[in-house]
Amino acid sequence: MSNEHITLTAGDAEVDVLPGNGGRVGGLRVGGTELLRQGERFGCFPMVPWCGRIRDGRFLDGAEVRQMPLNAPPNAIHGTARDGAWKVARVTGDEAVITYDLVEPWPYAGRVTHVVALTPDSLTLTMSVETHGASFPAQIGWHPWFNRSLGDGGEDVRLDFAPAWQEERGDDHLPTGNRIEPKPGPWDDCFGMPGGVDVTLTWPERLELKVSSREEWVVVYDEQDAAVCVEPQTGPPNGLNTMPRLVTPLEPLEATTLWSWRRL
Incomplete structure (x- = not known):
């Protein structure tokens, strides 16, 4: 596994990119304060070529049933790329481009590209999956672990978002297919935001951070x-x-x- 550790800087913001550890963002510091939970399974990892759980680890490709390893029994969770070593394509002071070639147990050839771009007041993460061979179903997502507390005895983070619906969750933690009125947390739930993901995290008197995306799905986990x-x-x-x-x-x-x- 590559132990390469890339640090990007812009203004007083710093971000660590860890290609050898699943292509994850290992840390994000603003004015020296770490916003992401530290640890080799934390930070913010790319979920690709699928997000969250696949029921029984199985999905259909046309008439063919594909089986993924049950890494969250009885389901498969969060894709395969977070377990692999990514390659560095390009690095500048404030941007890194890393790639990952899809391999077994994923049954299709393809390449994932992850662009991490920092400015003094924002971080943009862009991921793409491409193939020159057979077509295949896929998903892209990100799984950041934001520190609940930034230390110094400050108040815990507050979450603010206004989803159009919540995916009803079955006993198996998977959506049942029913859409329900959003319920109060704690959550390990998927929400629909047709106008695009827009979630605000506020550490009172410290920092406000907005997570946005043109995608319309967001999972919130605060258990x-x-x-x-x-x-x-x-x-x-x-x-x-x-x-x-x-x-x-x-x-x-x-x-x-x-x-x-x-x-703030």
Whole structure:
């Protein structure tokens, strides 16, 4: 595994990119304050070629059933790319481009490109999946772990968003297919935002950070004490079965999320 550690800087913002650890963003510091939970499984990892859980790890490709490893039994979760080592394509002071070639257990050839671009008050993450071979269903998403507290005895983060609906969650943690009125947290739930993802995290008197995306799906997970997750993605959990997006030689799948912040 590559131990390469890329640090981008812009103004008083710094971001760490860890190609060898699943292509994840390992840290984001604003004025020296770390916003992301630290640890090799945390930071913010790319979810690709699927997001969240696939029921029983199985999805249909035409008439063929494809089986993924059950890494969250009885389901498969969060794609395969977070377990791989990515390659560095290009690095400048404030931007890194890394790539990952899809390999077994994913049954199709394809390449993922992840662009991490920093400004003094924003971070833009752009991911694309392309193929020169067979077409296949895929999803793109990001799984950031934002620190619930920034330390210094300040108040915990507050989440503010106005989804159009919540995906009803079954006992198996997967959407049932019913859309319901959004319920109060705590959440491990998928929400629909047809106008685009727009979630504000506020650490009172410290920092406000907006997570936005043109995509219309976001999973919010705040059942852990240390961190809250706001996960923009191109489809709901189990979406390879319920709402597949096709990657073809003519049409890659691409998505972007923008995190922008301001001091309070």
